[in-house]
Amino acid sequence: MGYFLFFLLAALTVGAVLAMIISKNQAYNALFLILAFACLGGIFALLEAPFIAVVQIIIYAGAIMVLFIFVIMMINVRYGIPAEKKKWTIYLSIVLAVVLIIELILSIKGAFTLPVSTAIIKAGPTDLGRLLFTKYLYPFEITSILIIAALVGAIVLIKKKEKK
Amino acid sequence: MNNFFALSPILVVVLGALLVLLLDVFLKKENKNYLAYISLIFLVICAFVCIRFWNKNYSYFNGNLFLDNLALFFIFILVLATGFVILLSMKYITFQDVNYGEFYALLLLALSGVAIMLSSIDLLIIFLGLEVLSICSYALAGLKRKDEKSSEAAIKYFLLGSFATAFLVYGLALLYGSSHSTSISSIINFFITESELSIMALIGLALVIIGFGFKIAVVPFHMWTPDVYQGAPTPITAFFSVVPKAVGFIVFLRLFVPYWKNALNTQAIFWILWVICVLTMVVGNLVALRQTNLKRILAYSSIAHAGYLLIAVLAQDNSSLVFYLTVYLFMNIGAFAAVIALSRKGKEYLELEDYAGVGFKYPWIGVTFSIFLLSLAGFPPTGGFLAKFYVFSTAVREGLLPLVIIGVLASLISVFYYLRIIVYMYMREPAREIEIAVENPALFLVLFFCLYGVIQLGIYPRNILVLINQAVSSFF
Structure with missing residues (x-):
């Protein structure tokens, strides 16, 4: 079952990437890339790394691809290079x-x-969360300042211009 | 000593930023100056905290946050720099139509990033602090929204800055991969114990140099500097020319000085920095000769100064480096203050032609600007002379004679373009009338403080040298 799923997902990934390269339409390119990322997420899940699998789908297929599609639609490039x-x-x-x-x-x-390591480290969301709030608490808190800075910066740059 | 209060310099600055953001909503446009006063109050508290914590070595988060004297000294110095920038901006932002309350909030947030970088020896945290500083800088560069140049500066800074960040992260990943740690001391330990040349770690270190080389604007990573400096609002340019540079050099100090003292295979990195140093001094000074825009001249001059500072890094000379950075703060912010002084509502005078005859028409601006320029060129009895003298003399003692010869020649070239501004101010007939807003007490306060700093550090630097020695003797 595992093997079957792996080969299915692998074939789908390669197929999606190939289709992405061949297709001329930029929006299709982006959609095929999402498919490839989702299949990669499936492969991670097969490797017993559910957290990476979910993150792969949320971050790449979700956030980053939405950005890509926004940009493609906004600048509206019809012809390639x-x-x-x-x-x-x-x-x-x-x-x-x-x-x-x-x-x-x-x-x-x-x-x-x-040498094949026998001790498989299982790093789930729990361990990650624990590390984030113990050893990496300080960097985690700094990220909040970073996000405030980014938000304030973005808002001040796009704020409506005042009328004279 | 583990103490929660170690967080206070950073917390005070962040709180100040948040309070400014909150009050900005309630204040009318005419009253935005109150935000500047509030920011200044928080800066004073932060500076006071730094003074109180001197010699206490507080730390928190398992040593991830570590307030040694070096960190405190530089947080204090850069708080001072930010205070100067805020004083310079008070009139400027109403004149040049950048009157947003977020201006001060972003400056304070950038300062918190600086404090984070200075008070840590973990490269991961230094990286995060650098990002806080950079993201604020990108937004600040583009604040003159009606000016195309300013938007161009913001975009350019953002794109190239992200690129540099990518290099830095890649370098950090390679260093982590080889030494299994992101803390500088463990990385240095790895280089000490590793008797064979570890290519992966060296490439990591080189990529880190590229990442920071962009921030401190050394040749060949300087391309963004003149455009960004020219496009950004002038007080922000003063901020860019001092703050990221000082922080970058302190990270270099924390990283490379122990590396050179202890590691076995240092040649490759040493020569990379050597070449960068020579290129920076030569290119910075030569290109500055052909500029006619004051902000561009000062941009190239700041590139050249990064070269002199690199000599101090190469000579493992901590105290001269710190002294140079301190003097550089006063003379560079002073020079920018004089440039900002020549402006009125909706207009800035930035071309060299505009400066013809300024020396007699506005004697105060003329005299102080001339002193700052002489200090930048390195004439006695100003601080700029002593700073260069210390750097060059220790470099000679460390056997870096070729570097010093190139450095001296480069600073001789620099005399030409600094003096040319003075010649314009005093010996040229004004080609066109300029008219400036003279009533700007905050700006004259900054001019006065910077003048005092430059002269004091040039004539009687003893007190500050004692402090600097305490600062650099204690770091890690």
């Missing part, structure tokens, strides 16, 4: 792809030689 610029992006992506392949080969090689 012009042809002469596209050449450059293709060359650049070939180079980056080669780097990525080398990296993958190295890490897979390393993964087989490493």
